[in-house]
Amino acid sequence: MKPNKVTFSKDMKNDVPTTLLIFLCQWVFIMLLLPSCASASCDRVDRDALLSLDFKASSPLNWSASSDCCLWEGILCGPDDRVLHLWLPGRGLSGSVSPAITNLTYLTHLNLSQNTLLGVLPDGLFSSLFHLQVLDLSFNRLNGHLPISSNEASKLQIVDLSSNYFNGTIPSVTSGSLTIFNVSKNSFAGSIPISVFCKNGSNHNNLTFVDLSFNRFTDPIPTGLASCSKLQVFRAGFNALSGHLPDDIFGLADLQQLSLPVNRLSGPIGNGIVGLTNLKILELNSNQFVGNIPSQIGNLVRLEKLVLHSNNLTGAIPPSLNNCTNLSTLNLRVNNLTGELSAFNFSTFQLLTTLDLGNNNFTGKLPQSLYSCKSLTAIRLASNNLQGQILPEIVALESLAFLSISNNNLTNATGAFMVLMGCKNLTTLVLTKSFLLEPLPNDESLADLDGFHKLQVLAMGGCKFTGQVPTWIAKLKSLQVLDLAFNLITGSIPGWLGSLPKLLYMDLSNNLLTGGFPEELCRMPSLTSKEADDKVERSYLELPLSLMSRNGTNQQYNHFSQLPPTLYLGWNSLSGNIPIEIGQLKFLHELDLSHNNFSGSIPVQISNLSNLEKLDLSYNHLSGAIPASLTALNFLSFFSIAYNDLQGFVPSGGQFSTFTISSFEGNPRLCGYQTAQQSCSLSPPSPPVFAGTQRSSNKIPSALIFGITFSIFLV
Numbered sequence: 284m285k286p287n288k289v290t291f292s293k294d295m296k297n298d299v300p301t302t303l304l305i306f307l308c309q310w311v312f313i314m315l316l317l318p319s320c321a322s323a324s325c326d327r328v329d330r331d332a333l334l335s336l337d338f339k340a341s342s343p344l345n346w347s348a349s350s351d352c353c354l355w356e357g358i359l360c361g362p363d364d365r366v367l368h369l370w371l372p373g374r375g376l377s378g379s380v381s382p383a384i385t386n387l388t389y390l391t392h393l394n395l396s397q398n399t400l401l402g403v404l405p406d407g408l409f410s411s412l413f414h415l416q417v418l419d420l421s422f423n424r425l426n427g428h429l430p431i432s433s434n435e436a437s438k439l440q441i442v443d444l445s446s447n448y449f450n451g452t453i454p455s456v457t458s459g460s461l462t463i464f465n466v467s468k469n470s471f472a473g474s475i476p477i478s479v480f481c482k483n484g485s486n487h488n489n490l491t492f493v494d495l496s497f498n499r500f501t502d503p504i505p506t507g508l509a510s511c512s513k514l515q516v517f518r519a520g521f522n523a524l525s526g527h528l529p530d531d532i533f534g535l536a537d538l539q540q541l542s543l544p545v546n547r548l549s550g551p552i553g554n555g556i557v558g559l560t561n562l563k564i565l566e567l568n569s570n571q572f573v574g575n576i577p578s579q580i581g582n583l584v585r586l587e588k589l590v591l592h593s594n595n596l597t598g599a600i601p602p603s604l605n606n607c608t609n610l611s612t613l614n615l616r617v618n619n620l621t622g623e624l625s626a627f628n629f630s631t632f633q634l635l636t637t638l639d640l641g642n643n644n645f646t647g648k649l650p651q652s653l654y655s656c657k658s659l660t661a662i663r664l665a666s667n668n669l670q671g672q673i674l675p676e677i678v679a680l681e682s683l684a685f686l687s688i689s690n691n692n693l694t695n696a697t698g699a700f701m702v703l704m705g706c707k708n709l710t711t712l713v714l715t716k717s718f719l720l721e722p723l724p725n726d727e728s729l730a731d732l733d734g735f736h737k738l739q740v741l742a743m744g745g746c747k748f749t750g751q752v753p754t755w756i757a758k759l760k761s762l763q764v765l766d767l768a769f770n771l772i773t774g775s776i777p778g779w780l781g782s783l784p785k786l787l788y789m790d791l792s793n794n795l796l797t798g799g800f801p802e803e804l805c806r807m808p809s810l811t812s813k814e815a816d817d818k819v820e821r822s823y824l825e826l827p828l829s830l831m832s833r834n835g836t837n838q839q840y841n842h843f844s845q846l847p848p849t850l851y852l853g854w855n856s857l858s859g860n861i862p863i864e865i866g867q868l869k870f871l872h873e874l875d876l877s878h879n880n881f882s883g884s885i886p887v888q889i890s891n892l893s894n895l896e897k898l899d900l901s902y903n904h905l906s907g908a909i910p911a912s913l914t915a916l917n918f919l920s921f922f923s924i925a926y927n928d929l930q931g932f933v934p935s936g937g938q939f940s941t942f943t944i945s946s947f948e949g950n951p952r953l954c955g956y957q958t959a960q961q962s963c964s965l966s967p968p969s970p971p972v973f974a975g976t977q978r979s980s981n982k983i984p985s986a987l988i989f990g991i992t993f994s995i996f997l998v
């Protein structure tokens with residue numbers, strides 16, 4: 284909307300022929316009065332109010348006392364020169380909203396969104412601005428309660444207060460004119476204020492969009508929604524709503540989106556939902572719903588997104604679902620769904636791009652009808668009881684990028700890899716905990732002919748695979764994550780692993796590997812250059828990834844950054860010295876060499892791994908002293924050198940003051956504060972001093988931040 288002065292043609296009565304003199308007089312008169320005339324044409328009360336707002340903008344507003352305020356940037360006046368619109372979104376406004384705004388009593392449109400306004404809204408805002416129709420204060424830093432009480436603001440049509448810090452309850456004002464009500468991303472509490480949206484029993488309700496998500500609303504959803512008969516979008520996810528879905532939601536014939544994820548809703552979903560035949564998006568994930576998926580769900584023929592994951596749903600996938608031919612996302616993971624998966628006919632889902640049926644109790648073979656869903660880009664069937672083989676027909680899924688069938692009972696790994704090589708767009712392949720006791724696929728032709736050339740994640744841990752690390756992996760130039768943990772792999776660690784250009788997470792732990800720590804690993808390009816850190820922040824996973832955790836359980840990751848740059852070689856039979864070149868892996872966050880036969884001393888160069896958060900060297904034969912410079916590792920949160928043959932003083936200072944005796948036990952010749960043997964025969968060396976030492980608490984590791992942000996799914 285462009286600010287403009289609304290002008291009205293005044294009927295200029297042209298009287299009898301006027302003399303030149305009169306004309307000139309008029310002209311002079313106008314010239315003399317022009318400046319004051321102009322400023323006078325804007326209502327003085329409004330002009331004073333606007334000037335009192337005292338807005339600081341990123342570049343100055345042309346608001347000057349000497350000119351007509353109706354011509355100012357962001358202002359639109361009405362016929363009687365009263366200010367109707369104050370419209371300054373994204374103008375870099377800072378400071379708070381002055382109480383002077385309540386003097387703009389003719390205001391109908393107020394848009395100050397996308398600024399950095401802070402503080403509370405002035406008292407009386409709503410009672411004074413009773414002509415207000417459009418109010419958009421979204422994307423600011425406003426806080427406090429809404430200064431509104433009942434029967435105010437009855438003309439409001441559009442309210443967008445989203446993305447601020449407002450709190451308190453929303454008073455039950457009634458407005459029959461609301462069409463859009465968005466208060467998402469605030470801290471509002473209490474029950475959902477149904478009466479705000481829709482007048483009970485009135486048929487003048489125009490409300491179409493309601494967004495209450497990301498607040499602190501509690502209690503069951505009150506009845507009364509049925510009066511919002513024109514509602515198209517209802518979003519209230521990420522709150523603490525409880526109780527059942529109220530039946531009157533099922534009467535909202537126009538509803539296109541119902542999104543209530545991440546609440547505490549319970550009970551059955553209810554068959555009534557199949558009456559909402561205009562639904563395109565149904566998101567009820569991460570609640571406590573029980574019972575079956577309504578058997579007539581297929582009535583929702585417009586459905587594009589069905590997201591019911593992380594509930595306690597039981598029974599089979601209703602056959603009628605295949606009538607939902609517009610589905611693009613079907614996510615039912617983490618429920619107790621059962622049944623023979625191949626009994627369901629997936630072939631009608633020609634638009635389906637994302638399918639997640641993981642963490643259920645589905646049985647039977649991999650459904651062959653799935654291979655005809657040509658649009659699929661991501662499939663996750665992990666953690667079910669599926670068996671059989673991956674069939675060659677899967678190559679028909681030309682867009683397939685993400686495939687996770689881990690934690691099932693598949694067979695024929697070699698066949699599976701030969702077949703999957705044909706899926707040219709695969710970036711993520713997760714086949715952990717399946718194929719028990721088969722030989723590692725090691726056919727040299729794998730990864731030839733462009734096969735797997737886009738593969739970034741290859742997870743084959745926990746399969747008890749036998750054989751040596753397959754050489755075809757050397758051809759996977761895009762590989763970032765390699766998980767071969769918990770297998771029965773023999774032989775030594777091949778040096779070529781150190782030259783995979785993008786590799787930044789490698790887990791070879793819990794195998795039968797022998798030989799030394801190859802020096803080539805110290806040159807892994809992604810761990811020696813800045814690239815590693817950069818990559819971790821920007822990559823994202825379409826669906827969760829299951830890798831082997833260090834204790835052998837399936838660990839699920841929702842975001843790449845939960846996978847810090849890592850080298851896990853623990854629980855093998857590796858021997859020899861830890862190479863001093865290890866100090867080059869500057870971007871490594873986690874290093875586990877525990878439970879091996881490494882000997883020699885701890886290389887002082889490990890102190891150069893300044894990003895290290897976890898260092899486990901326990902259960903080896905390391906000897907000599909603990910390098911005092913290790914105390915310079917500011918981010919170290921886990922450290923163990925237990926059960927070695929180390930001696931001398933345990934250094935103090937830095938993160939070392941947070942480690943307990945368990946980090947050092949099993950080294951009878953160690954002495955000092957954190958050991959059983961407190962006194963040393965020699966006098967302690969003076970602790971090293973590090974200039975500008977910063978504690979790790981000053982910089983929370985990025986992995987932790989993203990881990991928390993994206994761990995909602997983790998159950």
Ligand SMILES: *[C@@H]1O[C@H](CO)[C@@H](O)[C@H](O)[C@H]1NC(C)=O
Pocket residue numbers: 345350351354355356357
């Ligand atoms: C102020 O700026 C707006 C455009 O941002 C312009 O339309 C208006 O004419 C200007 N008014 C004055 C008094 O300079």
Ligand SMILES: *[C@@H]1O[C@H](CO)[C@@H](O)[C@H](O)[C@H]1NC(C)=O
Pocket residue numbers: 372373394395396417418419441443
């Ligand atoms: C407020 O202005 C922003 C930026 O121009 C715009 O995107 C938004 O739609 C406006 N709000 C309303 C309610 O029109």
Ligand SMILES: *[C@@H]1O[C@H](CO)[C@@H](O)[C@H](O)[C@H]1NC(C)=O
Pocket residue numbers: 421422445446465466467468492493494516518
């Ligand atoms: C409400 O506002 C948020 C931004 O704060 C936006 O992401 C969301 O789409 C809006 N909701 C609706 C229903 O338009």
Ligand SMILES: *[C@@H]1O[C@H](CO)[C@@H](O)[C@H](O)[C@H]1NC(C)=O
Pocket residue numbers: 571573595
């Ligand atoms: C899911 O339901 C089953 C049986 O109804 C019950 O035993 C189990 O505790 C429920 N789990 C959760 C997480 O609610």
Ligand SMILES: *[C@@H]1O[C@H](CO)[C@@H](O)[C@H](O)[C@H]1NC(C)=O
Pocket residue numbers: 581602603604606
């Ligand atoms: C799918 O819809 C058709 C009509 O469009 C209906 O005859 C059929 O029974 C439905 N299928 C299921 C499994 O409900």
Ligand SMILES: *[C@@H]1O[C@H](CO)[C@@H](O)[C@H](O)[C@H]1NC(C)=O
Pocket residue numbers: 672673674675695697698699701702
């Ligand atoms: C393993 O899979 C391949 C490829 O699908 C197939 O040719 C082969 O017959 C399978 N082997 C067995 C033992 O089923």
Ligand SMILES: *[C@@H]1O[C@H](CO)[C@@H](O)[C@H](O)[C@H]1NC(C)=O
Pocket residue numbers: 832833834835836838
């Ligand atoms: C295994 O380790 C993961 C983290 O790596 C942890 O969340 C889980 O609780 C552990 N499980 C057991 C059984 O120790």
Ligand SMILES: *[C@@H]1O[C@H](CO)[C@@H](O)[C@H](O)[C@H]1NC(C)=O
Pocket residue numbers: 866887888891
């Ligand atoms: C540690 O790194 C610094 C510079 O980054 C370098 O000067 C020093 O030689 C390195 N120390 C070791 C022990 O590698």
